[in-house]
Amino acid sequence: MALTYYIDGYNLLHSSARLAKLAGADFEAARNGLVDEVARFCIATGEEVRLIFDGRGKRTGHVPATPGVSGLKVTFTPHDRTADAVIERAVYQASHRGRVVVVTGDRGIRDLCVGLGALVMSPEHFFSTAHAVYQETSAPTLAQQSVQTMGCVEDRLDEVARDRLAALRMRLDS
Numbered sequence: 001m002a003l004t005y006y007i008d009g010y011n012l013l014h015s016s017a018r019l020a021k022l023a024g025a026d027f028e029a030a031r032n033g034l035v036d037e038v039a040r041f042c043i044a045t046g047e048e049v050r051l052i053f054d055g056r057g058k059r060t061g062h063v064p065a066t067p068g069v070s071g072l073k074v075t076f077t078p079h080d081r082t083a084d085a086v087i088e089r090a091v092y093q094a095s096h097r098g099r100v101v102v103v104t105g106d107r108g109i110r111d112l113c114v115g116l117g118a119l120v121m122s123p124e125h126f127f128s129t130a131h132a133v134y135q136e137t138s139a140p141t142l143a144q145q146s147v148q149t150m151g152c153v154e155d156r157l158d159e160v161a162r163d164r165l166a167a168l169r170m171r172l173d174s
Contacts, residue, residue, distance in 0.1 A: 015123030
């Protein structure tokens with residue numbers, strides 16, 4: 001059963017010590033770093049994720065920050081709405097609220113969404129889950145890459161053995 005995650009973007013960003021520190025130096029890089037982390041989660045799980053940032057008139061609409069990431073939609077709210085308000089409305093309008101997961105540290109929206117029947121997740125739990133999923137899915141990839149970097153068997157043979165192998169190949173090809 002597929003889940004849909006609604007994530008309060010800036011709340012999640014400021015809940016990560018690493019991203020919050022980066023935001024002090026380069027806010028856009030921190031936001032892009034968060035989008036990248038959420039995109040990896042989306043790719044690894046196949047879940048639908050709506051990452052919602054407060055726009056406050058700066059940007060609105062969907063941001064194609066992660067082209068090709070199926071299931072991820074990054075949105076900046078209109079100037080007259082907060083990410084909390086957009087998330088509340090989305091949960092209220094969801095036909096299967098039990099399949100909705102709201103990720104925020106904001107107690108008010110967490111309580112409201114639980115009251116509506118949605119699941120909630122703290123930012124810390126989201127990050128630990130995303131990290132665990134990433135580790136699980138990257139382990140087979142890393143193992144495959146290490147096999148590929150070993151190269152061919154003949155690359156590990158000494159010169160005499162390679163010459164014998166080449167001679168055998170020539171006889172078999174004739």
